[in-house]
Amino acid sequence: MAEPRKIRMTVNGQAREGWAEPRRLLADFLREDLGLTGTHIGCEHGICGACTVLLNGEAARSCLMLAVQADGAELMTIEGLARGGVLHPLQEAFWEHHGLQCGFCTPGMLMAAYDFLRVNPDPTEEEIREALSAVLCRCTGYQGIVRAVKAAADRMRSAP
Amino acid sequence: MKPPPFDYYAPASAAEALELLGRYGADARLLAGGQSLVPLLNFRLSAPAVIIDLNRATDLAYIKEETGRVRLGAMTRQRAIEFSPLVKSRLPLLAEATRWVGHLPTRTRGTVGGSLAHSDPAAEYPAVATALDAELVVRGPAGERVVPAAEFFLGLMTTALQPGEMLVEVRLPALASNSGWAFEEFSRRHGDFAIVGIAAMVTTERDRCRSARLAACGAGPVAVRLRGAEEILEQGGLGDLNINAAAARAAELVDPSADLHASVEYRRHLVHVLTRRALKRALERARGGGAAPLRS
Amino acid sequence: MATGDGKLVGARMRRVEDRRFLTGRGTYVADYLPARTLHAAFLRAEHAHAKILAIDAAAARASAGVVAVVTGAEMAPLARAMVAASTMPGYKVTPIPALAAGIVRYVGEALAAVVAESRYLAEDALERIGVEYEPLEAVTDASAALAADAPLVHEEAGSNLLVTREFACGSFDPPPPADLVIKERFRFHRHAAIAIEPRGCLAEYNPGSGELTLHSSTQCPGLVRSALALHLDLPEHLVRVVAADVGGGFGAKSSTYPEEVAVAALARMLERPVRWVSDRREDLLTTSQGWDEIIDAELRVNHDGTIVALSADVIGDIGAYSVYPWTAVIEPIQVVSFMPGPYRVPNYRARARAVATNKAPTGPYRGVGRPPAAFAMEGLIDRAARRLGIDPVELRMRNFVRAEEFPYKTATGIVWDRAGFIECMKKTCEALDYPAARAEQERMRAAGRLIGIGFGSYAELTGIGSATPAAPGMRVPAGTEAATIRVDPSGTVSAIFGVASHGQGLETALGQVVADELEVPLEDVRVRFGDTAFTPYGTGSYASRGAVLGGGAAILAGRVIRDKTRRIAAHLLETEPAALEAGGGELWVRGGAGRRIKLRDIAQAAYAGAKRLPRGMEPGLEATVFYDPYYGTATPATHAVMLEVDRETCAVRILRYVVADDCGRVINPLIVDGQIEGGVAQGVGGALLEEIRYDEAGQLLTGSLMDYLVPGAPELPNVETHHLEAESQVTLGGFRGAGESGTIGAPAAIANGIADALAPLGLEPAELPLTPERIFQLCARSGVYRLATGLA
Structure with a gap:
């Protein structure tokens, strides 16, 4: 039962499939088998959060999941956040408020923030900081990120 | 940091999982939320021949209320607990502790049963289970047995689970009237395992303390019940001086060990500080002080 | 978007590179996976110091998907060891082999490589390599490593003392008379850069053209190219190094690493692309680390606060190798080069010693030497201020290099061009509303809270040209x-x-x-x-x-x-x-x-x-x-922090953080603010959370991000940043460098803030990071707490 098996999932709205050994991490499957290299790997033990994706609409570490566990699931990765070339309000806000420097944590940060704003659409700064503790950024000191998440929350609440 | 090879099974029910567990015995590891086991696999600190993945055993994920208690299926996600109105009203101590368990994206996958069965000495859930005298329902080849929390957590990452057995449910007593609760934790960063955590529940009867429940994590090889401190409160009441005496007693009752982040003395000291803080906040809630701040 | 005069320089513009990062379309080294790529994994030393008696790779070679297993001995003819050269007198070289052969000198040093069809299969094969070691006594403490009978990290060097540098300016025989002498031993522990993207590289070799291409997560593609040509015996024009998007570096990706040489050699040998992407464990074990110094310092001042003399004796624990090409000199010697800081110091005497130990090498890390230098110097100034009863701001103001003294040549020969040393302090105090902050501190203290205000002032030399080597004695054309x-x-x-x-x-x-x-x-x-x-x-x-x-x-x-x-x-x-x-x-x-x-x-x-x-x-x-800017230019700043030490848990909470710097003409305020904020974040991490720890046998204790604590969003303050923009007169465009600035001032300011908070208890910490445990121990030892039974 350690042999590769066929895995089917919906990623960013598209049906995708591939073969993977059971031990293959979801992060590796997304990056190397499906070519979605926007999901980054930074620690492979669940601390840095760079690999965070949305699993059935909820943020999860793709380095702590086996690809086989996501068989049949619906995933969203950073590549699916902008629609038709239009950036998501979070992406716009990160751009405007300098919520990124090297860009490596950014995909995970955006996925975690996306999930967080769905469960808490009107957060305080303290709540934003607590939520962002899920992803480590080494460049920004988080200041621009916190501002960006607040600004995106405000904009998303006011938008229909 | 890639997992070693293993055979993999994803049973669709607890019964199938038990059958597989019976077949592969000590060669198998159960995979619950994976937030502790997968890092161990990635570091190759664990190399089981067989992984039995419980994530498709949907019959193990539920939150049910019964008279006086709440039953949680072992595969109930921490995230489901966090957002459950039932847990919020009936198990507020568990709800509060959940905010300290990792981060939202790890709670998406992490489960209550995984956390309890892993029995990390610094984990929050074993402390809550210990404080509340949880009942852990264990199923094995010989059927089902109910293990009280006091007998479940045996030692460093060791539980009363026997080969071939798995944790299927945890039962926690629902909040009694005139009760207040608090989970206090000190960690180096938000979301890290506790340096020390204190779970507290007090039930008052007019000015008396009818019962007090206290347990600590991060202060010994397993979550530890602080019965001697509880007795001080039950006998002497919930005045400031007595709370301090109970906190001081709590610091004597624990048997912490030193690690990278904290010495034995510092952990003891934190048990004292956090027990006092937890009791004060729990008392405030028991007296109907309204929504006390979550973090002091 | 543009400024009032229509110019773009000076305008706060969002970044052009961001769109690809925000949409997951960056191209980091691990995103490039050409056809037929092989994956390398390195077998890493389990002992801090051991002879390699035998390696049995037969089972690994037979392991599924394995294309090659190469040991250190087999690699030696393929790649020359890297020798970081220096013209410093007495400097001892420590050649860095692509793969260790015969001996390993720190835990994590690579001694064999497996190349396989996937990283998973390569790691499987690693477990099948048998190594017979003869463990040798390890030395993990720099002071102990200086003892005559200490085990030698490099037998051929004859000593663990790789270099000594001394400065003397003015008279110390006898030491100049002064009203007050402050002595302190400052200890700044080891730090790690932790770029969120770990190191990694992919090599391609075309046997038809003889051309080697290395894609690498490096800050210095030019230096890596020269290094590969030299160590692989290739003409430099046939070597191409590509660093597309790089996920953070902070200095730690400025060195050339043995893995880059090894991977290139493997690709050349196998004539297939070979990729190695470090995992976090490897990163913590092997990426060059920072600081790790003991600074014995003495400040002599007069009653009016005038600095009379400064002396410093620095021991830098540089780990097992002198990093390529910067050398072991760079970190500890930069401590003494910059210790006088932005002050007039008429008499200065210093010695720095770089000492080898059986730990991972240290190397350039954001601030290089100056965070420890500022920590010590600013700590001395605050101690003097407390003893003399002079406000710490006032004491600094009396000693800053004054406007009319520029260009000012420091005791160590650094030339400060005209820059806003005093103005930075004034601006910081104004932004903080210093008198009001002190008044608030008094009120909170009266309520029993431990509140501190700390300053960190410094000057760094940025944008250096050919007159100043990046590291003393180093032979890299960095100007x-x-x-x-x-x-x-x-x-x-x-x-x-x-x-x-x-x-x-x-x-x-x-x-x-x-x-x-x-x-x-x-x-x-x-x-x-x-x-x-x-x-x-x-x-x-x-x-x-x-x-x-x-x-x-x-x-x-x-x-x-x-x-x-x-x-x-x-x-x-x-x-x-x-x-x-x-x-x-x-x-x-x-x-x-x-x-x-x-x-x-x-x-x-x-x-x-x-x-x-x-x-x-x-x-x-x-x-x-x-x-060629020739000398380079000064970037001064003053940081101020107001913080609270929880008198029960000993945790430190930052209440306010203000920076005023002079980074010359600002090209883009959005970017410069981000550099300062991010730099401060790393300095705060270094001051409160982050510490690389080894046990006495040289085993790394902080081998994961659960143990090495990078600050998260809740642990960091909002930083209020102000720029003076005194355009540099000595650089084209008037620019000054800003990348390292934030990290230099933060540890000093926070250490001083904590010392100020603890001053009512009579405590004066001199060790960083100031973890809750360290603050607790200070309090416990001083009798502030009666352990476990009650609180003062």
Whole structure:
């Protein structure tokens, strides 16, 4: 039962499939088998959060999941956040408020923030900081990120 | 940091999982939320021949209320607990502790049963289970047995689970009237395992303390019940001086060990500080002080 | 977006590189996976110091998917060991093999490589390699390593003391008389850079052309290229190094690492692409670390607060090897070079010793030597202020180099050009409302809270040119950079640099400079770097040099293009260059209605050749110009923090954080603020959370991000940043470097803030990081707590 098996999932709205050994991490499957290299790997033990994706609409570490566990699931990765070339309000806000420097944590940060704003659409700064503790950024000191998440929350609440 | 090879099974029910567990015995590891086991696999600190993945055993994920208690299926996600109105009203101590368990994206996958069965000495859930005298329902080849929390957590990452057995449910007593609760934790960063955590529940009867429940994590090889401190409160009441005496007693009752982040003395000291803080906040809630701040 | 005068330099513009990062379309080294790629994994030493008696790789070679297993002995003929050279007297070299052979000197050192069809299979094979070690006594403490009978990390060196540097300025025989002598031993523990993208590289070798390409997550593609040519015996023009997007570096990706040499050698040997992407465990074990110094310091001051003399004796634990090419000299010696800081220090005596131990090498890390230097110097100043009863701000003001004293040559020979040393302090105090902050502190103290206010003032030398080596005695040509500016026939501009970006936003910042020089809109400029095949020769980005050297080169090359453009335009419009005005990618004759020409048309004329050009003019519209700022320029700053020490848990909470710096002419305030905020974050981490720890046997105890604590969002403050913008008179464009600044001031300010908070208890900590455990121990030892039974 350690042999590769066929895995089917919906990623960013598209049906995708591939073969993977059971031990293959979801992060590796997304990056190397499906070519979605926007999901980054930074620690492979669940601390840095760079690999965070949305699993059935909820943020999860793709380095702590086996690809086989996501068989049949619906995933969203950073590549699916902008629609038709239009950036998501979070992406716009990160751009405007300098919520990124090297860009490596950014995909995970955006996925975690996306999930967080769905469960808490009107957060305080303290709540934003607590939520962002899920992803480590080494460049920004988080200041621009916190501002960006607040600004995106405000904009998303006011938008229909 | 890639997992070693293993055979993999994803049973669709607890019964199938038990059958597989019976077949592969000590060669198998159960995979619950994976937030502790997968890092161990990635570091190759664990190399089981067989992984039995419980994530498709949907019959193990539920939150049910019964008279006086709440039953949680072992595969109930921490995230489901966090957002459950039932847990919020009936198990507020568990709800509060959940905010300290990792981060939202790890709670998406992490489960209550995984956390309890892993029995990390610094984990929050074993402390809550210990404080509340949880009942852990264990199923094995010989059927089902109910293990009280006091007998479940045996030692460093060791539980009363026997080969071939798995944790299927945890039962926690629902909040009694005139009760207040608090989970206090000190960690180096938000979301890290506790340096020390204190779970507290007090039930008052007019000015008396009818019962007090206290347990600590991060202060010994397993979550530890602080019965001697509880007795001080039950006998002497919930005045400031007595709370301090109970906190001081709590610091004597624990048997912490030193690690990278904290010495034995510092952990003891934190048990004292956090027990006092937890009791004060729990008392405030028991007296109907309204929504006390979550973090002091 | 542009500033009032229409210029882009100075404008707060969002970054041009961000769109690809925000949409997951960056191209980091691990994102590149050509066909037939093989995956390498390294077998890493389990012992800190051991002889390798035998390696049994037979089972690994037979393991599924394995293409090759190469041991250190087998690698030796393929790749020369790297020797970081220095002209410093008495310096001892420590050759770094691509793979260790015969002996390992720290836990994690690579001694064999497995190359397989996947990383999973390569790791499987690693477990099947048997190594017979003969453990040797390890030395993990730098002071102990200096003992005569200490085990030698490098037998051939004959000593663990790799270099000593002494400075003396003024008279110390006898020491100059002073009213007060402050002595302290400061200890700053080991730090790790933790770029969120771990190191990694992918090598491709074309046996037909003999060309080697290394894609690497490096700050310094130019240096890596030279290193590969040298150590693989390849002509340098057949080596290409590509650093596309780099996920943070902070100095730790400025060295050339043995894995880069090994992976290149493996690709050449196997004639297939070979990739190695470090995992976090490898990163914590092997990426060069920072600091780890003991500083015995003495400050002599008079009653009025005047500094009379300073002395410092620094022991730097540099780990097992002298990093390539910077050498072991760089960190500890920079501590003593910069210890006098922004102050007038008439008498200075210092010694720094770089000592080898059986730990991972230290190397350049954001701030290099100056965070520990500022920690010690600023700690001494605050101690003096407390003893003398002088306000710490006032004491600093009395000793800063004054405006009329610039250029000021320090006791160690560094020349400070005119910069806002005093003004930074004034601005910080104003932003903090210092008197009000002190009053609030008094009120909170009266309520029993431990509140502290701490300052950290410093000056760093940025944008250094050829007069100042990046590390004393180092032989790398680090003083110059070039820009190539090319206007193509469509009128769009490529600006190509040897400096490279690993998150600093140089695509935007240098684009702003180029666009201003060429008088074109920013979207017409594409800044490119990070590929030695098309960039002019350069070394890379480190030492806060990107904006100064890259910006200066951009100005020089831009001027050439602009002059030529005007001469062509004047020719085509039949006027004089002086009669032309420009903007928005067009030129026109001043007052001459309708007579205008687009840059596109000028470029087409330039490429059309002599027919359309002024007589004798060379065709084309491209220029490469080198820039050498020679000395470099000062970047001073003052940081101030107000913080609270929880008297029960001993945790530190930052209440306010203010920075005023002088980073010269600001190219893009958004980017510079981000550099300061991010730098402060790393300094706060170093002051409160982060510490690399080894046990006595040299085993790394902080081998995961659960143990090595990088600060998260809740642990960091909002930083209020102010820029004085005193344009440097000694650099083109007036730019000063800003990349490292934030990290230098934060540890000093926080250490002083904590000392101020604990002053009512009579405690004066001198060790960083000040973890809750350390503060608890200080309190416990002083009797503030009666352990476990009650609180004071």
